[in-house]
Amino acid sequence: MSTSPVTPKPLPGKGNPPHSSDPFLEPRRETCPWCGSARLRTRLRAKDPLRHRPGAFVVDRCRDCAHTFQNPRLTAEGLAFYHRDFYERHLEEFTARVLSARAVSRRHRAAAYKLSALAEAESWLDVGTGHAGFPEAAKEFFPYTSFDGLDPTARVQQAQLEERVEEAHRGYLTTPGTTARLRARYDVVSMFRHLEHTPDPRAELRAALAVLRPGGHLVVEVADPRCAFATLLGRRWLPYGQPRHLHLVPLANLRAELVSLGCTILVTDRRAAHIPYDLSGAVALASARNAVLRFLAAPVLAAASAVEHLLAPLLRHTSFSNAYRIVARKPVR
Numbered sequence: 245m246s247t248s249p250v251t252p253k254p255l256p257g258k259g260n261p262p263h264s265s266d267p268f269l270e271p272r273r274e275t276c277p278w279c280g281s282a283r284l285r286t287r288l289r290a291k292d293p294l295r296h297r298p299g300a301f302v303v304d305r306c307r308d309c310a311h312t313f314q315n316p317r318l319t320a321e322g323l324a325f326y327h328r329d330f331y332e333r334h335l336e337e338f339t340a341r342v343l344s345a346r347a348v349s350r351r352h353r354a355a356a357y358k359l360s361a362l363a364e365a366e367s368w369l370d371v372g373t374g375h376a377g378f379p380e381a382a383k384e385f386f387p388y389t390s391f392d393g394l395d396p397t398a399r400v401q402q403a404q405l406e407e408r409v410e411e412a413h414r415g416y417l418t419t420p421g422t423t424a425r426l427r428a429r430y431d432v433v434s435m436f437r438h439l440e441h442t443p444d445p446r447a448e449l450r451a452a453l454a455v456l457r458p459g460g461h462l463v464v465e466v467a468d469p470r471c472a473f474a475t476l477l478g479r480r481w482l483p484y485g486q487p488r489h490l491h492l493v494p495l496a497n498l499r500a501e502l503v504s505l506g507c508t509i510l511v512t513d514r515r516a517a518h519i520p521y522d523l524s525g526a527v528a529l530a531s532a533r534n535a536v537l538r539f540l541a542a543p544v545l546a547a548a549s550a551v552e553h554l555l556a557p558l559l560r561h562t563s564f565s566n567a568y569r570i571v572a573r574k575p576v577r
Contacts, residue, residue: 267322268297268322269317269319270319273313276311277313278306278309278313279306279308281309283308284305284306284307285305286304287312287484288302288478289302294334294338302314302315303484303486309494310469311493312469312491312492313491313492314486320443326487326488338532341524341538342482342521342524343519343521348377352378352382353381355378355436356381356382356384358516359382359571362461362571363431364388365389365431365432366390366431367389367390367392367430367432368392368430368431368432369392369430369432369434370391370436371433371435371438371452372396372435372437372438373395374399376393376400376409377408378436379391379408390410391408391409391410392409392411393408393409393413394415394416394417394422395413396414396416400412400414401414413426416448417448417452422451423455427454428454428457430456430460431457432456432462433455433461433462435452435462435464436463437465437567439493440466440483441488445493449462450505453505453507457574458575458576459574460573462570462572462573464569465567465568467489467492468492468494468495469492470494471567472564473564473566474566477522477523477526479529480525480529480530481525482521482525482526482528482529483567498570499512499570507572507573509572510571510572512568514560514567514568514569516560517565517569518556518559518565519566519567522566523551523552524545524552526548527548
């Protein structure tokens with residue numbers, strides 16, 4: 245299978261200093277994109293686990309607000325390269341080693357069950373929906389709700405053909421014309437592990453509120469960069485998600501941003517958002533680049549998965565919880 249018509253250039257990293265002539269990378273930032281602080285610390289350098297480009301991606305963390313971000317960041321061309329369908333298919337094969345389709349389905353169903361406490365919605369937009377696994381699961385609990393999907397890849401259009409969503413929108417909420425076209429159409433907007441992929445999380449949040457009706461609900465689930473596993477596992481912590489994760493927003497930052505936009509925070513949940521895949525993900529990343537290692541790592545991967553599922557009920561209540569979920573209500577006026 246041909247991977248891409250694009251001939252990529254080396255990425256910055258050890259032996260590859262950043263340079264502005266790389267069409268896949270923006271210039272390196274010297275300040276935090278969230279708070280503007282110049283007190284940055286490099287957290288890791290990580291290679292593309294699927295080996296489509298050489299070099300390493302750099303993730304920095306702000307010492308003041310703890311915002312964690314790819315630096316230098318992918319350009320629009322770079323994002324398009326990594327969102328192409330061939331890459332998505334290979335990535336899904338990789339993640340399937342850590343999370344089975346059955347486990348993903350259970351997670352979607354559990355999230356839908358938790359959110360069934362919300363009032364019955366007439367219309368719901370799932371942003372970053374992929375194959376629309378969440379809308380498909382949520383229909384059991386919201387039988388009278390019309391679900392639409394938005395995603396940067398063609399997967400959302402396939403989901404529409406398979407009737408998982410009624411309308412399919414390609415791109416981001418901040419894609420030119422999208423917000424204006426969808427303004428005030430939805431009672432609920434959900435973003436499950438989507439904000440990490442957006443070039444500008446603040447702009448994406450504002451756009452999400454724009455497509456909500458007054459009094460509508462915004463559901464955001466994000467990997468937590470302050471998780472203890474992030475420190476313990478370093479570059480092998482799966483939610484760092486290089487090269488496709490551009491931003492990891494700490495809970496305090498996201499709460500403050502939503503409040504500043506006039507939202508009322510209804511729910512902050514670290515327990516339900518936790519996914520037990522930290523140890524098995526680290527094993528999968530360590531063996532991703534070598535077929536022999538993948539074969540040898542299979543029993544270790546199985547053992548790691550068993551341990552973290554056994555410990556998950558306890559870890560959900562500690563700093564090892566790897567994600568959080570916020571439900572916020574848009575102001576009525």
